[in-house]
Amino acid sequence: MERQIAHLMIAAIQQRKLSANNNLAGATWEVALSNEMSAIAARCDTKQRELKDRRENLVKECSALGACKP
Secondary structure, three states: OHHHHHHHHHHHHHHHHOOOOOOHHHHHHHHHHHHHHHHHHHHHHHHHHHHHHHHHHHHHHHHHOOOOOO
């Protein structure tokens, strides 16, 4: 779910980049939008790694308790 939201946010920013003027102000704005997209992607990646780590820890705990198969 979070990944889909991130993709939608990035797509919206990409659409905003299309309206940037071909001048210094436009270039500065494009850089700011690119930075915003990078931040969204980084947050999504961090969340994905956190969830993966949490799952792995829960599987280990479950296995240690003998409640599930590894």
